[in-house]
Amino acid sequence: MKALSIIMVLTVLMLLSPWLLNRAPYIGDSWVHLKKAEEIIKLGRFNSDEYNEMWPLINLIIAFSSIIGGANSLVSSQLIPLLVSLSVMNIYILANKISESPISGVAAGTALAFIPLYTFLTFGSAIMKETASFYLSTLIIAYLLSSKFSHICFALLSLGLIFGHHFGSLAVFLLMLTLFVEDFLELLAGESKQWFRTLADIILFGSFLFVWNLYVVSRIGWFSPVDLESLSMFSLIWTGSYAISRVGKIPSIMFQTLLIPLVFLAWRGHLHTIPTPVNPISIWEIINLLIFFIPTIIGLAMYWRKTLIRSLLASTSTMIVFSLVWSLDYEGLVVFTKSLHYYGVFLAIVFSLSACFIAKKRFGKVIVAMLLAFLVYASITGVSMALQGPGAYHEAEYIEMSSLSKISSEHIVMDTKLAYLAEYLNMSYSSIHRLKSGEYILLTKSDFTHGILLGYVWADISLYIPAGQITFCDKVFDGGYLKLLRVNNV
Amino acid sequence: MFKYIMKLFFRGSGNLKRYLFMIAIFEATLLTLSTVPSGYVEVVSKLTPKPNFVVSYNGPGIEIYFAYVDVGGEEVLAISSKNLREATSFLIGNNIELKDVSIGCKVNNPIIRKYFGRGNVLKCVENLVDYSIILDWTLFQQMVKTPYKKLYLKSLQEEGVSVPSAWTFTKDLLLLVNHHHRIIYICFILVLSVSCSILGLKSAVDLRQVLILTKEMHMSFQKIFLCIFIVSLLATLAGMVVGYGLASVIAPLVLICLKYLLGIPYVYLIPVATTIDDVILLAFLSLGSYLSMVIWKTIVK
Numbered sequence: 001m002k003a004l005s006i007i008m009v010l011t012v013l014m015l016l017s018p019w020l021l022n023r024a025p026y027i028g029d030s031w032v033h034l035k036k037a038e039e040i041i042k043l044g045r046f047n048s049d050e051y052n053e054m055w056p057l058i059n060l061i062i063a064f065s066s067i068i069g070g071a072n073s074l075v076s077s078q079l080i081p082l083l084v085s086l087s088v089m090n091i092y093i094l095a096n097k098i099s100e101s102p103i104s105g106v107a108a109g110t111a112l113a114f115i116p117l118y119t120f121l122t123f124g125s126a127i128m129k130e131t132a133s134f135y136l137s138t139l140i141i142a143y144l145l146s147s148k149f150s151h152i153c154f155a156l157l158s159l160g161l162i163f164g165h166h167f168g169s170l171a172v173f174l175l176m177l178t179l180f181v182e183d184f185l186e187l188l189a190g191e192s193k194q195w196f197r198t199l200a201d202i203i204l205f206g207s208f209l210f211v212w213n214l215y216v217v218s219r220i221g222w223f224s225p226v227d228l229e230s231l232s233m234f235s236l237i238w239t240g241s242y243a244i245s246r247v248g249k250i251p252s253i254m255f256q257t258l259l260i261p262l263v264f265l266a267w268r269g270h271l272h273t274i275p276t277p278v279n280p281i282s283i284w285e286i287i288n289l290l291i292f293f294i295p296t297i298i299g300l301a302m303y304w305r306k307t308l309i310r311s312l313l314a315s316t317s318t319m320i321v322f323s324l325v326w327s328l329d330y331e332g333l334v335v336f337t338k339s340l341h342y343y344g345v346f347l348a349i350v351f352s353l354s355a356c357f358i359a360k361k362r363f364g365k366v367i368v369a370m371l372l373a374f375l376v377y378a379s380i381t382g383v384s385m386a387l388q389g390p391g392a393y394h395e396a397e398y399i400e401m402s403s404l405s406k407i408s409s410e411h412i413v414m415d416t417k418l419a420y421l422a423e424y425l426n427m428s429y430s431s432i433h434r435l436k437s438g439e440y441i442l443l444t445k446s447d448f449t450h451g452i453l454l455g456y457v458w459a460d461i462s463l464y465i466p467a468g469q470i471t472f473c474d475k476v477f478d479g480g481y482l483k484l485l486r487v488n489n490v
Numbered sequence: 491m492f493k494y495i496m497k498l499f500f501r502g503s504g505n506l507k508r509y510l511f512m513i514a515i516f517e518a519t520l521l522t523l524s525t526v527p528s529g530y531v532e533v534v535s536k537l538t539p540k541p542n543f544v545v546s547y548n549g550p551g552i553e554i555y556f557a558y559v560d561v562g563g564e565e566v567l568a569i570s571s572k573n574l575r576e577a578t579s580f581l582i583g584n585n586i587e588l589k590d591v592s593i594g595c596k597v598n599n600p601i602i603r604k605y606f607g608r609g610n611v612l613k614c615v616e617n618l619v620d621y622s623i624i625l626d627w628t629l630f631q632q633m634v635k636t637p638y639k640k641l642y643l644k645s646l647q648e649e650g651v652s653v654p655s656a657w658t659f660t661k662d663l664l665l666l667v668n669h670h671h672r673i674i675y676i677c678f679i680l681v682l683s684v685s686c687s688i689l690g691l692k693s694a695v696d697l698r699q700v701l702i703l704t705k706e707m708h709m710s711f712q713k714i715f716l717c718i719f720i721v722s723l724l725a726t727l728a729g730m731v732v733g734y735g736l737a738s739v740i741a742p743l744v745l746i747c748l749k750y751l752l753g754i755p756y757v758y759l760i761p762v763a764t765t766i767d768d769v770i771l772l773a774f775l776s777l778g779s780y781l782s783m784v785i786w787k788t789i790v791k
Contacts (some may be wrong), residue, residue, distance in 0.1 A: 236734050236735050236738035237735065237738050239731055239732055239734065239735025239736075239738075240518075240734075240735030240736045240737070240739030240740070241739055242735070243511075243514060243732045243735055243736055244736070244739065258743060258747070262743065262746060271746060271749070321739055321742075321743065324742070324743070325739075325743075325746075328746070328756050
């Protein structure tokens, strides 16, 4: 329990670090949900008119915690990263249940939060629909294994998740579908004990999911990537992933041996065709990945026979393969980023399963402790980069922008990062484009250090403002973070 | 009894599980080998402009006139002809319905529509028409204030020359790929039929045991063979679905690896429903060869 407490504290600190160090929420989506929550508090009801209101869980959590706690919404929004960090507990329960070893549980929690495949902070610290529903997704997966299963409790959890986010719901639905197929095949072999329960759960969850999303489609229309072609592609990929995971241990290991490096390359920007500058992969990153990869493959080989492991493999791999196959451009990147978090859950669990095997050997516990400490240590670089990255806001940015919103009535050009903040502060803005004389452009520190943010990707500032042009602009405002320029030389 | 046969059938030597995966893997390989190259060639042929006309400053040919019109500070290419129907069929590749003003898909915006006051938006055809406005000859003369230029369009046949172009090359390539596809297909049919016959022979050994047991249980042969047929048919269909699934996972992932390692552009066309006729024949031939061996070994012998 001591080890689990340490991991919990480390995860909480890591996920709250953007708030603790920068005094501002992480990722632009945060401002959207803050505004929605403030509207709920102000009006005393919630609307369901647009995309960010259709899955109201996050807005309601922030609003309720603000009302109950009496804190402002900026502070109470930090409940979301706190909830995400509690997922470590769910993963602990899952791994503990599968391996019957608390060491695995601790290893799973650590691997989830400090996974070397990507920086978990970029997801867990954000105030988004995905993050608000992540705790529920992992809780439902853990609850499916519970010996004291109650359908009422499951229905309540399902409703929470379905109101949380469509992608989280899809991840859980896919897992349940795979578990059902596994149970059905066991039934055919005369070994199934609980296929009827799985069927009942799937009908319950599926009907909630279908009805709510039908309502969403009726309100806002089809949302990407839901269309007939992608759904058929998704089904085929699920069939293929399931077949590979079912055939045997070796095909499953080969599949993951191919997929993990591909996912790593995609995360580092080497596969998608996007304008974000790509840095070469360092030898240290490869070492970090290998230290994670080898125990993961060992864990998979050892526990491949467990139905939940095979089902997690098939369902999470389906999502990640679909994201890569569907498109290697910007749209594919969005789906890839969302899928990665659920694939991360699977990898964390299989990684942890090797820990109980290592711990039984001579000096095994010391080796496991060193391995976990290494994961934490290796993630420091990623975390510090993320804290300075284009997704990170700073209190000064918010204060300077608030001051600007009070004095400026001009239509200002800005990138996605500042546009989120402008939307929150009801400022008039337009997205970044080739500038014309007389236009005002607002730039922030990260625009110069990392590049301007365009949705999920960022591009070098010189793509829009040629080098030297800035020096000829009139400096209207020059704060510590923000610079408001008037273009006059085009 | 159905469950009993299925259990025995799935676990014995030369079992149905192996048969199911054999069909799936053969089919996945076939789909990968056939769809991936034709996917590349199809995409290339779509991107390659069709050189079905030549442009000349001198006649004979169909006259077309072009000029730039200033619309809200931006210059837009305007095209017209005295014989607009024939000229557009040259430019677009087929006859389309034109109005006084037809707007190319890439220049379609509210400013243009407002400027001309009317007009229909043309579908994208991947040539200069997408970036231009096609105007009726009378309207063209009224709207274009600047001096306009004249060109002649001629068909390649009219010119009397066969031009070796990228498009004719991709057409030949597509034919070549289809030819290879047919050869691969025949080879697959042969190999899969032989393999399934061997599996049928192997499973017949287990089936004899089943028959002896069921004889003691006073079950009719017809009923047993009906069950075997249904189980085999279901296995074949499951094999087909799994084959599609495997092809949809393995082929694109390999292509993504090739993109990263060799820089080959990632072009992937998922196996579509139309490929089912190729696959269904392959699957049923394998089912036929499997069952024929089972029947021959268990009944005839």
